[in-house]
Amino acid sequence: MAQMYDTDEEQERVLLIGVQLDNNEEAAMRSLDELKELARTAGAQTVGKVIQPRESFHPATYIGKGKLEEVKDLLIKTDATGIICDDELTPAQLRNLEDALDTKVMDRTMVILDIFATRATTSEGKLQVEMAQLKYRMTRLSGLGTTLSRLGGGIGTRGPGEKKIETDRRIIRDRVTRLNHELKELSSHRDVTRQQRSQNSTMVAAIVGYTNAGKSTLLNHLTNAGILAEDKLFATLDPTTRLLKLANGEKILLTDTVGFIRKLPHNLIEAFKSTLEEAKYADIIIHVVDCSNPDMDYQMQTVYETLDQLGVSGKTIVTLFNKCDKLPEPPSAKDLKAQYCVNISAARGDGLEQFDKVLQEIIQENRIYIERCFPYKDAGKIQLIREYGQLQKEEYTEDGILVEAYVPKNIYDKVTS
Ligand SMILES: Nc1nc2c(ncn2[C@@H]2O[C@H](COP(=O)(O)OP(=O)(O)OP(=O)(O)O)[C@@H](O)[C@H]2O)c(=O)[nH]1
Ligand SMILES: [Mg+2]
Known part of the structure; x- marks a missing residue:
């Protein structure tokens, strides 16, 4: 899907950084393999992977100080244009990592949002992605200041359609309110469709x-x-x-x-x-x-x-x-x-x-077996059974129509009331 990405963009070369929180090294590796696939889908090439086993994420820098130095060296060695961390970074972590590494810092969420942005085709899909992107950015505007100016292009800058990302907090807030409204309308439309479907x-x-x-x-x-x-x-x-x-x-x-x-x-x-x-x-x-x-x-x-x-x-x-x-x-x-x-x-x-x-x-299995005599005035109910259930026997008698049938649970009440 080459047309989804601006071909003028230089391909990003990224280092993947993960933290292994338990003893399961294999799980951490698989998660990074998957991050590599995500990066590939977003158009970035992975040039290295780093995993640090830790009790918890470093609150200030995601990985520890020593590992940070290692990443710094690796950035130069691999000529990487940025890093992607395998977990969602806090605004502070994002800012601190940028300061420490002087490179473009991204996280798993940013990459997934970016892929979603280029994938959305319907108006509802686009609105939903934009909403998620705006919310992610809103909490990070202060920290993202340098990142946003540094981003220039590539992962993290793509919005649904041709939209440019917004950096003004007030405009973002207004937009979120508008999107909320539009999404609500679409969702009530969907409810109606669902209702029609269930009646069906x-x-x-x-x-x-x-x-x-x-x-x-x-x-x-x-x-x-x-x-x-x-x-x-x-x-x-x-x-x-x-x-x-x-x-x-x-x-x-x-x-x-x-x-x-x-x-x-x-x-x-x-x-x-x-x-x-x-x-x-x-x-x-x-x-x-x-x-x-x-x-x-x-x-x-x-x-x-x-x-x-x-x-x-x-x-x-x-x-x-x-x-x-x-x-x-x-x-x-x-x-x-x-x-x-x-x-x-x-x-x-x-x-x-x-x-x-x-x-x-x-x-x-979702059908119920019924055996009963319907008065002639209820012929409409038999029509319903014929349409949605399985009519096994239909016999016209003096008292009414004798029916043996399987009917779906959701119309059972309608035909037996
Ligand atoms: N060998 C093989 N490949 C398959 C089979 N089913 C799907 N694939 C391949 O797996 C890849 C993903 O298939 P999709 O149908 O797009 O998967 P999906 O679950 O819809 O994926 P998303 O929409 O991305 O969540 C494609 O390259 C398919 O050709 C299968 O039975 N055998
Ligand atoms: Mg699919």
Whole structure:
């Protein structure tokens, strides 16, 4: 996606800095590997990595004094143009690191916000990203003074669309108020759409999962949705919903949405709440897992933590272990949180028939069997059953219409009242 980044920009060369808070060196390394992917997606080249094991982040400089000297040397040796710290820096840490290192200082949040800014395509997506960016900047304006003037271009300066970043606190505050208002309006519009959907009685499944797991590839394969799917983090920001017709002729709505990642910036979760809440209003959660990724367990845990944070609970979960084609043999992975697990390859289409069967089964489970005699004046109710349920028997008798049928839980009350 070369056009997303200004080609006149000199490619940034960055050093990645991480702090390892527990004894788990491997986890710290993986987190930095992921930061490298984030940097790559944002258009920066990683020229070195530094991890410091510490009890806690240094309150003033994130890493300790000694490590700071090491980074200083490495900056010169590698000819780096900046550093990216793997955790969100406080305004003070940001300022102090800049003073000490005399280079462009960025953090994980800034990089993620930057990627989101270039990815957003719908007006809602753009508003949400801008909101998150403004909130991040607002708290850092005093410290960010030099950073902002130093940034010049590149990571941290990109806004959604062609927008230039704003540095005036008063203008930012006004803008935040306006954005809040616009987002509220969009969100009430979304509520209406959701209401219409639930009246419609078609079950809704939200496809969730770690970024790059293959969510969009899955929806594309099933429905020719034509969503951009690529080997970059956060390829998808805006939700897409498609109707899937199952093998038995029944229908279900599938929604593909933004991926999760560890240390997802708080401001982004806030700003993207209405997008992320797709999962909350769904009947079924389809959890796509990249089982070829060595970090799979941690990624699954992150997904469940994020769902918890969003207040998503009590849903039927189907976990799809994806990218099986990359493994020599099918994985024996289990997911205790899921009611169903299927091994698939979304790219090749393997396992999708079984997934189809699982969806049929869930739809069936959500139906209630009824056997009753409807008076002739209630013929409209039978029409409802015919449309959304399964009519097993319909017999016209003297007393009324004798019906045996399976009906979806959400229209059960309507037809039996
Ligand atoms: N080998 C293999 N690659 C896959 C499979 N499914 C997806 N991929 C690749 O994985 C990468 C990410 O796929 P996406 O569908 O964009 O993943 P996503 O979960 O939508 O990612 P985000 O939108 O970034 O959160 C792409 O390069 C896909 O081609 C699969 O079954 N096998
Ligand atoms: Mg996607």
